[in-house]
Amino acid sequence: MVEHGVRQTRITLVMDTIRQRIASRALGPGAKLPSVRSLASSMKLSPATVVEAYDRLAAEGVIFSRPGSGFYVANQALPFTVAEVGPRTDRAVDPFWVSRQSLEAGEDDLKPGCGWLPQSWLPNDSLRRALRKLARAREGTLGDYGSPLGLPPLRQLLSRRMAEKGIEASPDQIMLTESGTQSIDLLCRFLLEPGDTVMVDDPCYFNFHALLRAHRAKIVGVPYTPAGPDVEAFAHILREHWPRLYITNSGIHNPTGAVLSPVIAHKVLKLADQFDLTIVEDDIFADFEHMSAPRLAAFDGFDRVIHIGSFSKTLSASARCGFIIAKPDWIEGLTDLKIATSFGGGRLAAELVFNVMSDGGYRKHLEATRVRLSKAMREVSSKLKNLGVTPWLEPQAGMFLWCQLPEDMDAADIARSALKRKVILAPGNVFSLSQSATGFMRFNVSQMLDARVWDVLEETLKERFAPSVSRPHATAG
Amino acid sequence: MVEHGVRQTRITLVMDTIRQRIASRALGPGAKLPSVRSLASSMKLSPATVVEAYDRLAAEGVIFSRPGSGFYVANQALPFTVAEVGPRTDRAVDPFWVSRQSLEAGEDDLKPGCGWLPQSWLPNDSLRRALRKLARAREGTLGDYGSPLGLPPLRQLLSRRMAEKGIEASPDQIMLTESGTQSIDLLCRFLLEPGDTVMVDDPCYFNFHALLRAHRAKIVGVPYTPAGPDVEAFAHILREHWPRLYITNSGIHNPTGAVLSPVIAHKVLKLADQFDLTIVEDDIFADFEHMSAPRLAAFDGFDRVIHIGSFSKTLSASARCGFIIAKPDWIEGLTDLKIATSFGGGRLAAELVFNVMSDGGYRKHLEATRVRLSKAMREVSSKLKNLGVTPWLEPQAGMFLWCQLPEDMDAADIARSALKRKVILAPGNVFSLSQSATGFMRFNVSQMLDARVWDVLEETLKERFAPSVSRPHATAG
Incomplete structure (x- = not known):
């Protein structure tokens, strides 16, 4: 027996x-x-x-x-399948929908759903100067592997720039990577066991879902408010799920454009201490800020916060370069992991980024970009309101406007319809683990200056509005 | 009860x-x-x-x-720890030893243990021309993300070059990656569950061990002969361990410089069919060959073979670019995985590689490099024999010479001693899962043209030879 x-x-x-x-x-x-x-x-x-x-x-x-x-x-x-694990596989609300459509877009496609600036907004002259400078560089720069931590002068420059944001990080706490995404990927490998739970904001950057699924992590979403994560829900999730990691943006939040408040930052860090939670602060939009928002890494001093960034948004997404800042013993382990999984980093990309950043034109370019974004934000926000599309908040900075569509509209339907007219949109549910953003859409204001975007938007909104108002209401009523 | x-x-x-x-x-x-x-x-x-x-x-x-x-x-x-899983952690025989020492090496350090050519051997003029051309490129090239599969003209060029080797692969079966290492890493993520068994050659490239450990795979080594893996042992491992994957080099094998024979290639593929084994053929040294050796991918046509390569060895390790060739439905899944873990690829690096490869000087550079390597191979081989260091075989091509040290010598001791004199060597056991290569050393002939390498080698061989002969023999006898 x-x-x-x-x-x-x-x-x-x-x-x-x-x-x-x-x-x-x-x-x-x-x-x-x-x-x-x-x-x-x-x-x-x-x-x-x-x-x-x-x-x-x-x-x-x-x-x-x-x-x-x-x-x-x-x-x-x-x-x-438990509802809380992974978005539904319906291609319109799949986390790969926006990324693949945007990355595979043709020359004629318009991309108000994508997460980057138009090419003409990038510091193209500085990039050209930097490339010409590289063409004259010594042989090692042209052909050699990068050192494990990455180009020392770029790490020194990053250390100084962090200090301006109140974040103290020595150059040997900074490891260069190929991108912001690779940074998070390395951290997941370093910190997670398969089956561990990871908390993300709901809504959050859709690729966090895809990446965490690749790591076989369980994903839990914490509702996001205009001042940061909902602290009550945050505490509840810690007690119920004991997540190993929380991945968030504290500067400009993707997709909402919200900014973390000091009060919530403090509460989040206190809870993290209590529940032995590690926080990855993804700060790739930092350079768009007019005023520096509070950073978890600044409060915490890299005890349980890891800070990551990249240059894809303000400098170039073509030259892949990102970074991780963490406590020294973690950097040591991350270095071995980086060698094991990608050997040396991209030295040429790091040299290019360093050349552009030390080019006098770069700060001016950043300032001009911020002004340009603010102007676009105001204009786009007002035009959207005229279409009955309501911003969830008016972001202080950045390129994203998170909006609610007129009542009863399904953003995925709108996105599918717009795609047929060569306009790529980002429907709300790709950002939402709970799939509760059916009526939301993320707009990139920098990609909405072409009149055709507005024509298509207006058409699809009208088209979808008509049947969805008449049909369900008629049946229900 | x-x-x-x-x-x-x-x-x-x-x-x-x-x-x-x-x-x-x-x-x-x-x-x-x-x-x-x-x-x-x-x-x-x-x-x-x-x-x-x-x-x-x-x-x-x-x-x-x-x-x-x-x-x-x-x-x-x-x-x-079971003897067969993972090399011992002793830093001298740790898989990270050679990579970290080589990547962190200073200007004065000599690197006969590293796995790449000296900077002056790379096509620096072509690289400079390509960078200047990039400086004049359109904005999209400078700043945009790469497409998910990667730069179309480079994939077309690769498809044509594969055909020259008898490998039929259409451009849409080719996915660009950041490096050969990232290619294997993506494949491991795509094909392995934690705990799956992977077979590697013993000896093999040390980073395979590190990478597979990062994937929590069980590693089994198959003894490598001058004509490929030992087929008897190969069959035995398949029966005993049912590995999911076999990772190997069929062109020029690292570290031995051996070439796979057609007979063994055929037997390996037959066994792979029988035991549902997938084979990753890592071919990053292909361009050094004088005559094309048989490729598993050519026999198999991507049914169960995946072919990978990179440009780090012949073109530049600073611009990170590699590729994966596999059957179309695997490429589809790999693309999602690539987006999830590194978003777009490095478009700038791919453009640079394409520019260099379509530069008239590149083929001539390759031919000159092959001749130069053959000459260095002959010279180094003969000088090593004079020191009592015996090549395991005389490789037909490439940069590696896998050698047995004079009797009783521990390569790790020699390597530690040489490191103090700023010479980085690659002791045998970092390549050997069974730790059976204590008396072996891998030499990179292209990095041995500096007289100081030979002075240090001679000194350390003398130094270590004396005690190890006298002590153990005295005690034992």
């Missing part, structure tokens, strides 16, 4: 393990299950136990077998 | 799980264990069970607790 009971428990354990991997999206529909042999060995169970568990899951329709090939997750396994 | 038996089984299961993570290096010495709460939740067990398991492991000295912080892997937990 004991033997039998133990065997049953073991079979159930295997079944639960597989169910959980499916629920957490570690195994998606169609994915191949671990072989009987490997799962048996990793769980220290007999192959017979695993075979029995797989057979039962197959009988339940959760998985199916392909003779001679193994077991696969059935498409109908999805009902096991 | 049943309840009690089940509880015991569960506690043992947790203990074994942790022991196995330590053995597989998923948890290294000093690493923090998953929190009680998260492990309990992911294993679907009660926190009390996990607490009991942790307490017992702590009593055994495998882990220790830091009050208020959690449990950590003890340094003395290492006896649990």
Whole structure:
């Protein structure tokens, strides 16, 4: 009886393990299950136990077998998915929708949904000067691997710029990476075990969802208010889910354009201390600020905050360069991980960024960009209001305007319709883990100066407005 | 009794799980264990069970607790390490030893242990021309993200070059990446579940070990012969371990300089079919070949072979650019994964590489480099033999010479001693999972033209030779 009971428990354990991997999206529909042999060995169970568990899951329709090939997750396994893990796979609200459409866009496509400035807004003259300077550089610059931490003068320059924001970081606490995204990716590898829980803002930058899913993390969303995360909900999530990590933007929040208030920053850090939470502060929009908002890294001094940034938004997304600032012993481990996964960094990109940043024209370029963005923000906001599209708040800076569409409209429908007219929009739910932003849209004000954007927007709003007002209301009423 | 038996089984299961993570290096010495709460939740067990398991492991000295912080892997937990998983952590034979020393090397350091050409051997004039051309490029090139698959003309050029090697790959089967290392990293993410087994050659490129450890893979080494992997051992490993992946170099093998024979290529592919094995063919040294060796991708046509490459060795390691060639549906999944983990690729680097490769001087540069390498290979080989250092084989091409040191010498000792004299060597065991290459050393012939390398080599060989012959033999005899 004991033997039998133990065997049953073991079979159930295997079944639960597989169910959980499916629920957490570690195994998606169609994915191949671990072989009987490997799962048996990793769980220290007999192959017979695993075979029995797989057979039962197959009988339940959760998985199916392909003779001679193994077991696969059935498409109908999805009902096991918990609502809180990963956005729905509907392509219009998939986290890859906006990124792939924007990155694959043709010359004629307009991109008010994308997350970067038009090419003509970038410091093209400084970039050209920097490239010509690189063409005269010594051989090592042209052909050699970067050092593990990355170009020393660029790290020194970053250290000084951080000090201007009240963030104290020595150059050897700064590691250069290929991008802001790669920074977060390295940190997830360094800090997470598969199955760990990570908290993000709801709404947040859609690629956080995609990245965390690649890390097999469980994702929990904290509602975002105009002054930062909802502190009550934040505390509740810490108690309920014990997340390992919280990833956020404290400067200009993506997609809302909100700014973290000092009061909330302080409360968040106190809670982080209490629950042993590490915070990744993604600050890639910092250079657009008129006035420096409070930074968690400035309050915390890199005890439990990690600060990341990049140059993709203000300088060039073509030369890939980002950075991580963290406590020295973490930087040591991150360096090994960076070598293991990408060997030396991009020395040429770092040299280019350094050349542009030390070019006298760069600060002027930044100032001009801020003014230009403010002007665009005012104009776009007012034009949107005329269309019945209401900003959630009027951002102090940056390129994003997070807006509510006229009642009953589904932003994904609008986005699909606009895409047919070669306009790429960013529908709300790609940013929302809870899928509660159906009626929201993120607009990039710098990409809305072409009249065709407004024509298409007006057309699609009209088109979608008509049926959705008449039909559901008629049926409901 | 049943309840009690089940509880015991569960506690043992947790203990074994942790022991196995330590053995597989998923948890290294000093690493923090998953929190009680998260492990309990992911294993679907009660926190009390996990607490009991942790307490017992702590009593055994495998882990220790830091009050208020959690449990950590003890340094003395290492006896649990299975010999076949991961090289020993002794810094001299650590997979990071060579990479960090080489990447952190100062101007005066000599690097016969590194894996790249001296700067003066690279096509610096072509690189300068390409940078000047970039300085005149359109704005999109300077500042925009790359498209998800990467620069179309470069992928077309690669497709044509592959055809010259008998490898048929359409441009849309080619995805650009940041480097060869990032290519393998993306593939591991795409194909592996934590705990999957991966086969590598023994010896192999040391960073494969580091990378696979970062992926929590179990690593198994197959002995490498002058004509490819030992087929008997290969078949045995497939039967015993069912590896998911085999990572190898078929052109010029690192570190041995060996070339895969057609007979072994065929046998390896037949076995791969039989055991559902995927093969990653890392071909970053392809451009050094005089005559094209057989490629697994050419035989297999991307059914179960994935081909990767980069431009770091022949063009520039400073501009990061590599590629993956695989079947179309894998490329689709890899593209999403690339966006999630690094967003757009480095467009500027791809443009630079394309400019250099379409520069008339590049083919001539490659031809000259091959001749130069052959000459250096002959000279270095003969000089090493004079020192009693014997090449394992005389490579047909490339920069690597894999050599046996005079009897009884420990390459790690020699490397440590040479490092004090600012010469970075690559001791055999960093390449060997079984740690069976104690008496071997990999030399990069292109980095051995400075007389100081030979002075230091001669000195250290003499220095280490004396005690190691006299002491152990005296005690033993």
